[in-house]
Amino acid sequence: MRSSNRKTVAVIFTLTLVLSGCLGPGDDSTEGRDGGSMVPTAQGSTTTVVNGNYLPMVQALQLGATEANMSWAWENETTTITTTSANGTTTNSTETTSSFYNGTLVGLNVSLYHSAIDPEGSTMALGWDLNLDGSIDVPVSTNSGFTVHSIPISEWNDIPTTEMKIKTVAFVAMDALGGRGVVMLDLYSATPSGPWSTAYLVNGQSPYVFSGEDAQGQPSTGTDDNLIMLTMDQGGDINWASVSVKLSIDGGSPVFCDNPGGDGGVCVLVDNGRDTNDQFWSVGDTVTIVETGTDLCSSSCSIDVTITDTREEKVIDTTNGVPAE
Numbered sequence: 001m002r003s004s005n006r007k008t009v010a011v012i013f014t015l016t017l018v019l020s021g022c023l024g025p026g027d028d029s030t031e032g033r034d035g036g037s038m039v040p041t042a043q044g045s046t047t048t049v050v051n052g053n054y055l056p057m058v059q060a061l062q063l064g065a066t067e068a069n070m071s072w073a074w075e076n077e078t079t080t081i082t083t084t085s086a087n088g089t090t091t092n093s094t095e096t097t098s099s100f101y102n103g104t105l106v107g108l109n110v111s112l113y114h115s116a117i118d119p120e121g122s123t124m125a126l127g128w129d130l131n132l133d134g135s136i137d138v139p140v141s142t143n144s145g146f147t148v149h150s151i152p153i154s155e156w157n158d159i160p161t162t163e164m165k166i167k168t169v170a171f172v173a174m175d176a177l178g179g180r181g182v183v184m185l186d187l188y189s190a191t192p193s194g195p196w197s198t199a200y201l202v203n204g205q206s207p208y209v210f211s212g213e214d215a216q217g218q219p220s221t222g223t224d225d226n227l228i229m230l231t232m233d234q235g236g237d238i239n240w241a242s243v244s245v246k247l248s249i250d251g252g253s254p255v256f257c258d259n260p261g262g263d264g265g266v267c268v269l270v271d272n273g274r275d276t277n278d279q280f281w282s283v284g285d286t287v288t289i290v291e292t293g294t295d296l297c298s299s300s301c302s303i304d305v306t307i308t309d310t311r312e313e314k315v316i317d318t319t320n321g322v323p324a325e
Contacts, residue, residue, distance in 0.1 A: 047119050048181075054119040056173035056181030061113045066189040069107040069150050071283070072207040073236035103207070107152045108165075108189050115144040116173040116181065129170040131155075132184075136172055156189065165189045208235035212305055212322030215288050219297040219324050227267070227289045227296065227324040228303055235316075237280040242311040245269060247289070248304040249296055257289055266294035300325035 048055045083091045118124050127136030128147065140147060149169075156165040166188055173181045211233050215226035230245075240259045247267065248254050257267040273285030281287070289303075297303075301324050307317040 050179060053175070053177045053179045055179040056116055056118045056124055056175050058116040058171050058173045058181040058183045059114070060169075060171040060183050060185040062185065062187050063111045063113055063146070066108040066110045066187075068105055068192045069109050070103040070207070070234075071106045071236065072103050072234070103194070105153055105192055105194060107150045108156065108192070109148055109150050110187055110189070111146060111148050112169075112171075112185070112187075113144075113146050114140065114171045116171070117143060118173070118175050120175070122176040124176075125172075125174045127172060129172050129182075132168065132170060134172075151187070158191070163191045165191055208238075208307075208316040209233045210305075210307060210317040210319055212303070212319045214323050214325055215290075219299055219301065221295055221298050223291050223293050223295050225291045225295075225297065225324075227291065228305075228322045229272075229286050229288050230269075230305060230307075230319070230322075231286040232281055232283050235283055237282045238309065238316075240279055240281060242309055243281060244308040244310050245289070246306040246308070247296070248306075250301050251304075254306075255296065258292070260287065263292070266292060267296060268292050297324050 047057050078094045081093050083093065085091070112128070114126070114128075116124060116126055124143070125136065125139070126141070126143070127139040128149065129135060130137045130149065130151065138147065138149065151167055156167045158164075159166050166186055168184055168186050170182055170184045175181075209232075210230055212228050212230050215229045217226045219225045219227065240261075243259055245257045245259070246254045247257060255266050257269055258265040260269050260271040262268060267289055269287040270290055271285070271287055273282065273287070291297075303322045303324055304320045305318070305322060306315060307319075308314065309316050
């Protein structure tokens with residue numbers, strides 16, 4: 001065979017290999033380590049294949065601005081009054097001149113969106129890695145959706161020469177074969193400024209938030225049934241001496257319950273909090289409302305709860321329609 005013919009055959013053979021994908025330019029190779037490769041999809045994105053396993057594809061977004069997460073505590077502003085008697089003896093006394101709620105910024109709430117798919121359709125373990133240690137800190141159960149995270153203020157980093165903060169998190173999806181898809185997401189927030197103090201309201205609302213739920217046990221014709229549980233979800237320490245809890249059962253006339261340790265009423269609050277020996281209702285503390293000598297609910301019923309700060313004579317929370325069943 002002539003030399004020119006041999007060259008022509010070699011060129012045709014080489015082009016055939018390139019077009020078939022067997023050969024390609026070294027700089028554009030998509031071959032990965034451990035036998036992995038990047039496979040283009042119809043939308044122009046790529047999915048990774050490792051040892052024949054298509055890894056999950058994930059996306060994540062921050063939606064909207066962050067919101068301050070506050071811890072509230074009641075504080076009094078006092079004035080010292082000095083009184084001098086006729087014999088020249090002085091006596092100091094303290095007088096409360098004003099009262100207010102003082103807020104402390106403990107973190108920032110951020111709303112995030114995630115989406116994930118496994119190209120092979122396998123079941124995935126999904127969730128957010130908030131401290132970038134490779135483990136899921138906040139699991140999620142759906143392939144797409146929203147999650148609100150409260151990230152402590154100490155975990156945000158100040159961006160130099162700006163009034164902004166940054167924090168990086170990751171969304172992780174792991175398939176049945178242990179293959180992982182991970183996307184890192186930079187979160188941004190303006191630096192909140194204080195002080196956060198108010199005579200009573202925060203943005204027109206009470207800084208206290210309570211929630212109610214059914215207590216253990218079925219209400220009966222007895223007079224010592226557990227009815228409902230109340231939890232302080234947001235707010236600050238408030239002394240039991242300043243708390244009044246009023247119930248309206250199935251729209252009936254209101255009744256007042258004794259605070260923990262009290263007696264003589266038709267119901268009592270039993271403190272199930274972390275420290276049942278202190279004198280405060282604190283964030284995270286739960287109380288159970290129990291009948292004391294009076295049948296308030298004989299079967300299932302709906303209870304409206306009003307909580308009042310008696311020192312300020314202000315309603316700090318109203319929770320309606322709590323079921324006792």
